[in-house]
Structure formats: C-alpha cells, structure tokens
Amino acid sequence: MSLAVDVRATIGEFRLDARFALPEGLTVLFGPSGAGKTRLLRLVAGLDAPAEGRIGLGPTVFADTAAGTALAPHRRRIGMVFQEPYLLPHRTVAGNVALAASGAGRAERRERAEELLARVDAAALAARRPSELSGGQRQRVALARALAGQPRLLLLDEPFGALDVPVRRQLRALVRSLVDEAGVPTVFVTHDPAELAALADQVLLAADGDVSVVTDTATALARLDDPVDGAGA
Amino acid sequence: MDWFPLLLSLRVAALATLITTIVGVAGGYALARVRFPGRGLVEAVASLPIVLPPTVLGYYLLVAIGRNSPIGRAWEAVFGQQLVFTWQAAVVAASVASLPYCLRTATAAIGAVDVGYEEAARVAGLHGGRLAFTVVLPLAGRGIVAGISLAFARALGDFGTTIMVAGNIPGRTQTMPIAVYDRVQAFDYATAGALSAVLAGVAIAVLLLVRRLERSAL
Numbered sequence: 486m487s488l489a490v491d492v493r494a495t496i497g498e499f500r501l502d503a504r505f506a507l508p509e510g511l512t513v514l515f516g517p518s519g520a521g522k523t524r525l526l527r528l529v530a531g532l533d534a535p536a537e538g539r540i541g542l543g544p545t546v547f548a549d550t551a552a553g554t555a556l557a558p559h560r561r562r563i564g565m566v567f568q569e570p571y572l573l574p575h576r577t578v579a580g581n582v583a584l585a586a587s588g589a590g591r592a593e594r595r596e597r598a599e600e601l602l603a604r605v606d607a608a609a610l611a612a613r614r615p616s617e618l619s620g621g622q623r624q625r626v627a628l629a630r631a632l633a634g635q636p637r638l639l640l641l642d643e644p645f646g647a648l649d650v651p652v653r654r655q656l657r658a659l660v661r662s663l664v665d666e667a668g669v670p671t672v673f674v675t676h677d678p679a680e681l682a683a684l685a686d687q688v689l690l691a692a693d694g695d696v697s698v699v700t701d702t703a704t705a706l707a708r709l710d711d712p713v714d715g716a717g718a
Numbered sequence: 719m720d721w722f723p724l725l726l727s728l729r730v731a732a733l734a735t736l737i738t739t740i741v742g743v744a745g746g747y748a749l750a751r752v753r754f755p756g757r758g759l760v761e762a763v764a765s766l767p768i769v770l771p772p773t774v775l776g777y778y779l780l781v782a783i784g785r786n787s788p789i790g791r792a793w794e795a796v797f798g799q800q801l802v803f804t805w806q807a808a809v810v811a812a813s814v815a816s817l818p819y820c821l822r823t824a825t826a827a828i829g830a831v832d833v834g835y836e837e838a839a840r841v842a843g844l845h846g847g848r849l850a851f852t853v854v855l856p857l858a859g860r861g862i863v864a865g866i867s868l869a870f871a872r873a874l875g876d877f878g879t880t881i882m883v884a885g886n887i888p889g890r891t892q893t894m895p896i897a898v899y900d901r902v903q904a905f906d907y908a909t910a911g912a913l914s915a916v917l918a919g920v921a922i923a924v925l926l927l928v929r930r931l932e933r934s935a936l
Binding site for chain 1 (some may be wrong): 757834838843853
C-alpha cells in the first residue's frame with residue numbers, strides 16, 4: 486500500500502504544495518523548520534483539510550476535494566506520534582494505550598496494551614501515570630499507543646526532538662524495528678541529518694512549502710551540504 | 719425547628735444543579751469547541767441571569783412559565799396542575815439563576831484544554847461521546863466541578879427569582895432563604911439566625927471546595 490498525495494493548502498501566509506507517491510517502508514520527511522512538514526502530516530491525518538487535491542492510501546481515499554469527500558481522522562486508521570506525547574494525565578500508561586487499542590472488549594484491549602508496552606520496553610510502566618515518566622519513556626508509550634489501533638500508516642512528527650542524544654539513538658533503533666515488524670508505510674519527520682541517515686529507506690524533501698522530491702539518503706545528505714541547491718541546514 | 723425549608727432547599731438545589739450541569743456542560747462544550755453563528759449572542763443571553771436583578775429575572779420567568787404561556791399550558795396539560803407557585807417552579811427559578819455560573823466556568827475550562835490531546839485522541843480512533851467523556855471532560859474536570867459547586871451555591875441561596883415564580887407558601891414552596899426573610903418579618907430572630915447559620919455554613923464549605931479545586935488545577 487502506498488501513500489499518494491497531491492494537495493495544495495494555504496494556512497495563513499503559508500502555502501503548501503505537495504505531490505508525491507511513497508513506496509513502502511520508512512520514509513524520512515526531511516527539511517528545515519517551517520518547510521511544511523508538520524502541515525503535511527496534519528493534512529494526511531485529517532486534522533486539517535486541503536484547499537484542493539487528493540490524499541489516498543492504497544485503495545482508500547482519505548480526502549478528495551474534487552469529489553467532496555474527506556474521511557474523519559478516527560476512520561483513517563493512522564498511528565501518529567506528535568512532538569508532544571499528549572498522554573492523558575488522568576489515565577495510567579496502560580489505560581492510555583488501551584484507549585487507542587482495537588479489540589472488542591475491555592479485557593482484550595487491555596491485553597493488547599500490555600503486549601505493546603512490553604514490545605517498547607515499557608511493561609514496567611503500565612500502572613504509572615504519565616507525569617511520573619521521563620520524556621523518553623513518554624514517547625515509548627506514545628509509540629505503543631500509535632501501534633495499538635493496528636494502523637495502516639504511521640506518522641511520526643519529530644517524536645524525539647526534545648530528547649537527549651543517547652535516548653534518541655535508542656528510540657531510533659526501536660522505531661526501525663517496530664516499522665519492520667508492523668510492515669506499514671511510515672513517514673518520519675525530522676530536520677536532524679543523523680536521524681535521516683539512521684532511519685531512511687527513502688527521503689521526501691520539504692523546502693518552503695514544496696514537498697515533491699523523493700530521493701535516497703545519500704542524495705538528500707549531499708543536497709544538505711550544497712549551499713546553493715540545499716534544502717537548508 | 720421546622721426542617722421543611724432546609725429539606726426543600728436541598729431538594730430544589732440538587733435538582734437545579736443536575737439540570738444546570740447537563741445544560742451548562744453540554745452548552746460549554748459547544749461554546750468552547752463549535753464555531754456557529756450567533757455564538758456571542760447565546761453567550762450573552764445565557765449570562766443575563768448574572769446581571770439582571772433577581773426579581774426582574776423572576777418576572778420574566780413568571781411570564782414564560784405562567785398559566786397563559788405555552789410552557790405553562792403544556793405543563794398543566796401533562797400534570798393536571800399549574801407550574802407556577804409549586805416547588806417545581808422553584809427548581810426552574812434556581813436552574814435559570816444558577817446556569818451561567820456553571821456554563822461560563824465550563825466554557826472556560828473546556829476552552830483551556832490543549833487541543834493537542836483531542837487531536838491525538840481523534841487520530842487514535844476516538845470520536846463523539848467517547849472523545850468527550852474520556853478525554854475532554856476529564857481534562858477540564860476541575861474547572862467543571864468548580865462551576866457546578868458555584869451553581870449549587872447559587873441555587874441554594876436564590877431568593878428573588880424563586881419568590882417571584884414559586885411564592886412563599888410555608889410547607890410547600892418556602893425555601894431556606896425565603897424562610898429567613900419570613901422569620902425576620904415575624905420578629906423570630908432566633909429561628910432566622912439558625913437558618914442563616916446553616917446556609918452560611920453550606921456556602922463557606924462550597925467556597926473552600928472551589929478554592930481547593932482551583933488551586934489543584936494550577
């Protein structure tokens with residue numbers, strides 16, 4: 486299943502023009518701050534609506550302005566991790582993950598949450614409140630929550646931007662293995678070249694609201710070093 | 719001492735608070751989260767009971783639910799008796815008088831919830847009532863409980879609006895604040911003092927609760 490995007494959107498002064506089709510695997514959406522990376526992810530997740538164009542995942546149409554259709558965010562089956570974890574403070578860690586879990590009964594959802602927490606090495610945190618966790622632990626839980634609904638697409642928006650380098654390195658490895666296991670197309674947003682180099686199967690470049698170039702890691706890093714043609718460091 | 723006014727007041731205030739909570743929280747949710755034309759007008763009208771003199775509010779209510787009004791006639795058709803000058807009319811009065819306290823606090827509390835939580839939950843598959851009851855309302859919970867407490871205190875203490883639509887019928891519609899007035903009129907200061915002390919105690923307890931909730935929300 487591949488993510489195909491062909492949209493235009495205007496948010497205030499900012500214009501986003503995105504045209505691409507992604508192959509399977511982990512795509513790093515790479516570009517400087519303000520290039521439109523988060524804007525694009527919000528359109529794909531259905532949190533914002535495009536002014537014009539179409540977003541589809543395989544045979545599923547997420548949004549199509551010509552046909553006047555837009556699938557609500559909760560029906561897109563997307564797993565998303567934001568820059569902030571947004572874990573509910575009044576629920577335990579397991580309760581947060583279970584809320585997003587697919588499954589018929591409460592017990593089944595709870596079981597799936599426990600499984601996923603174990604998978605992200607956070608089983609011991611299940612009964613704690615989010616306020617008791619470190620930043621890295623919170624994003625582990627957010628990853629488990631993103632996987633809980635058996636997503637068809639993963640969107641990770643600079644999930645480790647606020648974390649220390651050693652923690653980022655660990656979580657990067659975790660993301661890589663989770664994506665390989667889940668086998669769903671994944672878009673990982675970053676402006677960090679190290680993250681790009683470590684994670685990308687392919688790279689989608691964002692610059693000044695233009696998101697249309699799909700390339701490989703070496704080319705993306707080379708463009709970064711080129712001050713004229715570069716996407717900006 | 720006659721306990722009827724206290725029991726009536728508690729019953730009226732409890733029912734009014736229930737009504738206020740449902741209308742106030744649902745209305746607050748809509749005002750905080752839904753953009754619709756006339757939103758400002760709705761907010762202003764709902765806040766009127768705060769600024770209108772209670773007797774004026776009572777007068778309008780009397781017109782609205784009196785025997786010749788559509789509401790009054792519908793009530794009489796269903797229940798076989800008029801609505802005004804009954805304890806149920808006191809519930810209506812207390813509900814309308816206390817609604818803005820709950821509505822305004824709930825609107826502010828829900829409006830202060832970071833939409834990021836909601837967005838994360840929507841992408842995670844939640845919507846509608848489940849989104850409201852598991853995400854938004856708990857996050858706004860302390861503010862909402864503070865609003866409900868204020869509404870309860872306002873409902874319990876209402877005098878002017880209640881006396882206009884429910885009257886002062888001992889053993890039927892005489893609530894605590896009206897009983898205090900009634901006792902003073904009869905120079906029975908001892909009973910008036912006892913009734914006042916009970917009402918003041920409840921009011922102080924509610925204030926302390928609200929203060930505690932507001933502090934822990936920071």
